[in-house]
Amino acid sequence: METLKLGFIGAGFVANFHATALKQVRGADLAGVYALKGAEELAKSATASGLGDCKVYPNVAELCKNCDAVAVLAPNFARIELVEQIVEAVKAGAALKGVICEKPLGRTVAEAKRLVAFAKEVKLPTAYFENQIHMKAVKNALAQLAPQQRVMGPIALARSAEEHAGPHEPWFWDPTQQGGGVLSDMGCHSIAVSWFVLTPIGKPVTFLKPVSINAETSLLKWGRPKYRKELLDRMGVDYGKTPAEDFCTGIVTFRNPDTGQLVKAQFTNSWMYDKQGLRLLMDGLGPGYAFEVNSLKSPLEVFIADVAAEAVADAETALEKATASRGLLAVQPNEPDLYGYVDELEDARGAFLAGKDAFLNWEYGLEITRLVQAGYLSAERQKSIDLADPAVQQELDSYTSLIAQGKGAEILCK
Numbered sequence: 001m002e003t004l005k006l007g008f009i010g011a012g013f014v015a016n017f018h019a020t021a022l023k024q025v026r027g028a029d030l031a032g033v034y035a036l037k038g039a040e041e042l043a044k045s046a047t048a049s050g051l052g053d054c055k056v057y058p059n060v061a062e063l064c065k066n067c068d069a070v071a072v073l074a075p076n077f078a079r080i081e082l083v084e085q086i087v088e089a090v091k092a093g094a095a096l097k098g099v100i101c102e103k104p105l106g107r108t109v110a111e112a113k114r115l116v117a118f119a120k121e122v123k124l125p126t127a128y129f130e131n132q133i134h135m136k137a138v139k140n141a142l143a144q145l146a147p148q149q150r151v152m153g154p155i156a157l158a159r160s161a162e163e164h165a166g167p168h169e170p171w172f173w174d175p176t177q178q179g180g181g182v183l184s185d186m187g188c189h190s191i192a193v194s195w196f197v198l199t200p201i202g203k204p205v206t207f208l209k210p211v212s213i214n215a216e217t218s219l220l221k222w223g224r225p226k227y228r229k230e231l232l233d234r235m236g237v238d239y240g241k242t243p244a245e246d247f248c249t250g251i252v253t254f255r256n257p258d259t260g261q262l263v264k265a266q267f268t269n270s271w272m273y274d275k276q277g278l279r280l281l282m283d284g285l286g287p288g289y290a291f292e293v294n295s296l297k298s299p300l301e302v303f304i305a306d307v308a309a310e311a312v313a314d315a316e317t318a319l320e321k322a323t324a325s326r327g328l329l330a331v332q333p334n335e336p337d338l339y340g341y342v343d344e345l346e347d348a349r350g351a352f353l354a355g356k357d358a359f360l361n362w363e364y365g366l367e368i369t370r371l372v373q374a375g376y377l378s379a380e381r382q383k384s385i386d387l388a389d390p391a392v393q394q395e396l397d398s399y400t401s402l403i404a405q406g407k408g409a410e411i412l413c414k
């Protein structure tokens with residue numbers, strides 16, 4: 001079996017998740033890591049766990065020279081400079097078969113467009129990592145219900161939520177670095193997975209045409225004085241000055257270009273979900289059939305009494321963003337697989353070795369960025385945004401939300 005030698009740029013939270021996922025992918029090694037922090041530890045644990053002879057490289061150019069494909073797993077604010085360096089490395093002779101970028105592709109439409117142009121310039125196949133579309137639960141639900149869909153008609157309403165109690169690193173909280181708040185960070189997942197679920201079986205991922213978006217952004221918890229101070233003390237980010245939304249919701253309407261049917265994607269995201277830990281919730285409703293996914297429903301529960309709680313070393317080994325280490329706890333024994341990381345890596349490996357884009361490419365990532373940014377525009381204007389209007393598309397090309405500009409107080413603290 002042919003092996004793809006992968007290189008990671010970034011060695012933080014998501015890079016470690018992908019390294020764990022990669023253990024479940026055949027024909028792929030983690031051959032190298034370049035990161036400002038954490039590279040040595042990641043390379044050591046990857047080598048120890050049989051992912052190949054993983055080396056630390058001092059820069060992007062050296063990593064690219066020694067790998068078949070690289071994955072940009074660094075913070076959103078570093079995308080442009082890193083992809084620019086990848087493109088330079090390819091021009092200098094690095095024989096890359098593909099490049100991966102984590103969500104969101106860009107903090108603005110303009111940024112996402114630049115990334116697409118960079119990859120095109122050197123004809124580099126791309127993968128946009130939106131793990132939720134690759135979740136086995138979602139793919140299975142659609143496969144199980146394919147006969148019903150064919151006979152009764154497609155899913156007409158999809159609802160999706162991703163929620164937890166708040167991100168793990170300061171840069172996520174800083175809207176000027178991250179590109180916004182929870183809509184930019186997690187709304188991109190929920191909008192993408194619902195668009196996918198609504199797409200009639202066998203049609204391409206952008207088959208349904210976006211018609212309109214109506215969204216709200218709010219600051220429900222982390223703007224309150226007590227929690228604002230906690231955030232400032234813990235993360236060094238001042239939501240008194242540069243707040244971001246910790247809650248968003250909205251509806252995207254899509255049109256089926258063959259039948260004219262309108263279908264709806266409802267999304268809800270929050271950084272104030274003070275329950276067990278990360279929850280992904282998706283459902284799809286078609287005529288006479290439905291499905292529901294809830295990532296907190298696990299076949300495994302453990303109970304830890306107060307007297308035994310001291311023995312718990314790390315609650316996050318049970319569940320991503322876990323907030324409790326005692327009581328009745330949900331444990332997901334294989335989170336990288338549950339959340340779709342294994343399948344998206346497998347897909348990228350196969351595509352790059354075949355010389356083509358992954359199932360989700362950067363052009364698709366750009367479309368998701370457009371929808372997310374249109375969501376911010378809708379929330380700012382407090383009105384529905386017409387996504388079929390060329391003037392709106394033109395406006396989005398140079399749009400940076402007030403929240404991402406650090407002026408979130410104008411709309412969140414009124």
Ligand SMILES: NC(=O)c1ccc[n+]([C@@H]2O[C@H](COP(=O)([O-])OP(=O)(O)OC[C@H]3O[C@@H](n4cnc5c(N)ncnc54)[C@H](O)[C@@H]3O)[C@@H](O)[C@H]2O)c1
Nearest residue numbers: 010011012013014035036037038073074076078102103169
């Ligand atoms: N698919 C998902 O569900 C998911 C989950 C978490 C994060 N992400 C995405 O993955 C990306 C990384 O997030 P994370 O949580 O791992 O962040 P993190 O802060 O935990 O880790 C970032 C890593 O990148 C490194 N880094 C920072 N700037 C760099 C630069 N200029 N050059 C090289 N390395 C640099 C850091 O040293 C660190 O190793 C983000 O874009 C985030 O949106 C996706």
